[in-house]
Amino acid sequence: MMMNLIIIWILLLSGLSSCSGTASDVLCLQTLKQSLFDSNGALSSWEFNSSGTVGYICQFNGVECWHPSESRVLFLNLGNMGLEGSFPQGVQNCSSMTLLDLSNNSLSGPLPGDIARQLPFITSLNLSHNSFSGGEIPSGVGNLSYLVQLSLEHNRFTGRLPETMGDRLARLTLLNVADNSLSGPIPGSLQKFSPENFAGNDGLCGAPLGKCKRRFHVRIHLRLRRVNDASSVGGAVGFVVGFVVAFYFPQWFLFCGSLRRYIFPVCA
Ligand SMILES: *[C@@H]1O[C@H](CO)[C@@H](O)[C@H](O)[C@H]1NC(C)=O
Numbered sequence: 001m002m003m004n005l006i007i008i009w010i011l012l013l014s015g016l017s018s019c020s021g022t023a024s025d026v027l028c029l030q031t032l033k034q035s036l037f038d039s040n041g042a043l044s045s046w047e048f049n050s051s052g053t054v055g056y057i058c059q060f061n062g063v064e065c066w067h068p069s070e071s072r073v074l075f076l077n078l079g080n081m082g083l084e085g086s087f088p089q090g091v092q093n094c095s096s097m098t099l100l101d102l103s104n105n106s107l108s109g110p111l112p113g114d115i116a117r118q119l120p121f122i123t124s125l126n127l128s129h130n131s132f133s134g135g136e137i138p139s140g141v142g143n144l145s146y147l148v149q150l151s152l153e154h155n156r157f158t159g160r161l162p163e164t165m166g167d168r169l170a171r172l173t174l175l176n177v178a179d180n181s182l183s184g185p186i187p188g189s190l191q192k193f194s195p196e197n198f199a200g201n202d203g204l205c206g207a208p209l210g211k212c213k214r215r216f217h218v219r220i221h222l223r224l225r226r227v228n229d230a231s232s233v234g235g236a237v238g239f240v241v242g243f244v245v246a247f248y249f250p251q252w253f254l255f256c257g258s259l260r261r262y263i264f265p266v267c268a
């Protein structure tokens with residue numbers, strides 16, 4: 001954790017010297033506000049005007065900056081605000097943000113496939129208690145290489161957990177995907193997390209949950225079907241052969257003399 005912070009600091013300080021952060025972070029919050037429905041007015045303190053003093057965006061509800069006198073967003077805490085819409089736009093311009101909390105709102109639709117390009121330094125991402133869906137969790141989540149905490153619980157994700165999440169999120173110490181509609185086996189390196197973090201997904205299986213029974217059933221079922229196919233082909237061949245033989249050589253089958261007169265010669 002300490003090492004991560006030091007690395008991020010070095011990366012950010014090297015970026016700071018160019019001092020293009022302010023305009024970029026203001027644009028980030030402006031774009032983000034425009035892209036969401038804010039029926040509770042939770043973002044009404046977000047007033048953008050040129051007369052604002054340096055670092056004025058750092059006073060905004062939910063915004064925490066690296067330093068109060070410089071408009072560089074560090075954390076964006078937008079949980080429990082009644083926000084509606086899809087995953088917000090503009091976040092890539094908050095280019096030194098390390099925490100994004102959008103939890104417990106009414107956000108829906110898919111996560112962007114290039115989420116790692118949009119949130120390159122994110123260490124904590126909380127999207128829980130929304131209605132995010134759009135099928136699977138995008139494999140690009142696996143490219144969020146500084147991620148330490150990932151909360152996706154209580155959404156509508158379906159399909160499998162991407163293998164990239166298991167392979168590449170080496171720093172992850174908290175993962176919660178409970179209460180979605182996920183299925184399939186849990187990738188190996190995510191199996192260290194406790195079962196309640198995967199609960200409420202009917203189709204998820206493998207450690208730390210129960211064995212992957214369904215897949216096993218499917219395999220047995222397929223094998224049986226193959227056996228059935230083979231035996232029905234065998235049956236059909238046997239039937240045709242039997243029929244032909246019986247047709248040409250009926251005497252082999254009819255031993256009862258009284259029936260012989262009903263046999264007529266085919267090839268006289
Ligand atoms: C905002 O981000 C986009 C995409 O990364 C970039 O092209 C643009 O220059 C940024 N705007 C500012 C003001 O930095």
Ligand SMILES: *[C@@H]1O[C@H](CO)[C@@H](O)[C@H](O)[C@H]1NC(C)=O
Pocket residue numbers: 047048049051052
């Ligand atoms: C500019 O922002 C300040 C502080 O948020 C606000 O009091 C003022 O009304 C704004 N001015 C305009 C023209 O929007």
Ligand SMILES: *[C@@H]1O[C@H](CO)[C@@H](O)[C@H](O)[C@H]1NC(C)=O
Pocket residue numbers: 080081082104129
């Ligand atoms: C979500 O927010 C509502 C109020 O907006 C609150 O009552 C509820 O406890 C919150 N749920 C979680 C899981 O934080």
Ligand SMILES: *[C@@H]1O[C@H](CO)[C@@H](O)[C@H](O)[C@H]1NC(C)=O
Pocket residue numbers: 079080103104126127128129149151174
């Ligand atoms: C994510 O947000 C939910 C709801 O607001 C909260 O209960 C949970 O503790 C948060 N998770 C993390 C890791 O902060």
Ligand SMILES: *[C@@H]1O[C@H](CO)[C@@H](O)[C@H](O)[C@H]1NC(C)=O
Pocket residue numbers: 113114116139140141143
């Ligand atoms: C993830 O990063 C790798 C290497 O940087 C890149 O090739 C790949 O396209 C990225 N995947 C996604 C889904 O962004």
